[in-house]
Amino acid sequence: MESIRSDESSAPERIPYKTNGNQSRNVPVVETNSFAFQPLLVCLRFFGIELVPSSSTIESSSKSERYKTFTLGFIFLVLNGFCNVYATLMSGTGIIEEFNTMLNSSSTDGTNSTIKISTVLSWNIIIDYANFGALTVIAHATLLSLSQQSKWKSLWNNIQRMHQEFKVIRKTMRHLTIIGLVLVFSETIAIVSFAVDFFQLKPGTEGFLPTLFPHVLHLCAMVFNIYSGCGLLLFALVGWTALLGLRCLQQQAATSSSRTLTANETVTTLAKWKSLHVLLSDVVDGMNECFGPILLIWIIHIFVGFIATPYYIINSFYSSVSTGRSLLPTSVYLMIQHTFHLLIITGIPNAITQQAIAFGKQLQQIEFHDLNHFQEQVNMLATEVLIALPRITAMEYGDLELSLIPTMIGTTITYLVILCQFDV
Template sequence: MSFQWSLQPMIKWMHFIGVYLESPGKDNSSRFRLFVTAYGFILFFVNVYSNGMMAAKFLQGFENISHQTTSSVLWNAVVSQTNYILMTIGCQLSLISGAVSTWPGLIHILREMEKERYFVSKDFHHFRRIYLSGLGFLIAVILAILGIAVTIIMSTQNQTKVDTLFQICFTFLLIFVFSGGALFSCFGWMVASMLTILAERVVEQSNSNCSGCDWEKTFVRWRHLYLKISRLVDKMNECYGFLLLFLITSSFVVTINSSFIIMRDVNDEGIDYNCFIHSFFLIIQFSHFAVLAYVPHRIRESAIYLSKQLRELKIGNEARQNKVNFFILDVLNSLPQITALGLFDVNLRLAPTIVGTTLTYLVILCQLHYSAK
């Protein structure tokens, strides 16, 4: 068992969407890398071209509907379209650039961990289950969105082939958004599990009779493993900073826009099919945001759990106890934190922020909309 085996499901998926992620193993073929990179650039061109065509089509129809609705609805549509373009292009570009520049640093640390044999077979099985679960959830979300898109296409009468193509492109481009979120979430969950595994080893040491063990060697391995996990978190910030910035900010925009559309439709036309569609996308988007915010929280809580287990470790030797106490201070003073390019922390505190921001803008948009009517 190895990290190569554990990460393989998500790495294969990223290759499928044109993002070459270096493997922790030794099967990194330069020819295959060139093929995936070229394939990725083709998909990026398709992304940019499709967004350009959709933007042009949106601008063509903008003047036709500008006199039929309120300014708040128009600007909501403009912001929604702009956010979609930035989100899809930005996420794919972040994945490609991160795979080239910073992902190899993450893999290097994993190789060091594997070389030092910090983890055993059951740990690698657990890591693989994380990536399989993330991939399964990702595919389920994509299939659900695809099903909604097909339903919309089939229920719309007199729809041109161009409009049908745009609906398909809309669904396809969202793959990069949710794939980026799944990759970050799975890797972050694995890091949190590493901290939990380290804490469990401290518990085992505390419950066992350590009279015949090499305590100094064990303590040094704990400390080295924690330092490597801390380096992993730092590299995660470098690798996923831009991606998180696009994902979190777009979540705010999508939540506000979808909430306004639902509120307007319910008040103007009652609960209809369009309302259900936007409610469905709102639930998916907020669930995606909740997972992104929870993973950094879990990493931090796992580090705190480690410090609590170290605090429970009682050693008769005063010098050794002092080393443990200093280790506890190091853990508490350097709790892992995930940020979006250092602009803001990504954690569960963003949840009340997005709710409060959504309610504030929802009130403003509704006031502007109904005052104009």
């Protein structure tokens, strides 16, 4: 017998959902202003990122606004790249020179020899700046190009359909959006405050403004980290939407298994489950297509951070001067931040997979004693759900799941030992 997922005759016709334009009678509409992600959309629009896809029916004034927003985002992207390149080439080496100056001023051996921080620590500082810069620029470029791509438009429509089908998740997603934005802004402020601690605004021979200008570029590079945070937040919100959708499907299956359904109700229910499962699968596929570059650069960023920050912490305990110990608060904070981000990147995909398994097992528990035909169909749907489990990857370089954490920890320890050996 043909699988219920491929049997399009019993599936309900998909209804288009409009985000703008004239509303048609008897057609469900998801207004953009009431969309659960609206706080994030407004925030990114302020930074030159328009996530609402364009439409053929869009008015000329709206097209002009979209063009202005895209132009602003492109200018910010160029400024983002310039500031981060400058911070890597100039600010990183500047902090190394400042540390060397502090180290020599704290030396009390009475000799005229010049003392410098280790080469390993110097390279770690420079690589850290390059690591943060690459994350920010690539995440910014990916977000800027999203609304121009057809795959994002498809994912956007599927997300809106899910919010229409599962109305109970709207309030939860809006709360998560607001909490996520607060965390993103808090992390950005923390990074900027740590950067300010290294500044010494002393007027040089060229005057105060020439001395201040490099620090302004450095601060801008740190502020632009908000793009990487918003990119990760967008991924987390879409992933949590899929997770809650699967949870609603499991609850519906549990409710249906506890009561007797008529033949007509069974046909409608099975067709609805099939359609929603396909919709959820499309959302996961869209996440892989749209967020691949962001997820890959985030994994690389966290991996490099897991190597660099523990080395800073170890170095601060063995340092005899305040130079190394000054990195301790920042290093501890960054280590906690990297761990939190890694749990988001791996935890949400893992939770989606586990929820799909729970939904498939719930389907297996449904029994139709007098309707063998429907029993075969629901068994086929359960089998397909359990076989075709959703998987989220970083551009197909590996599945993102909790098993990635011990692998990353083991590799990190190996590289950390090598760094410490070179330092010795």
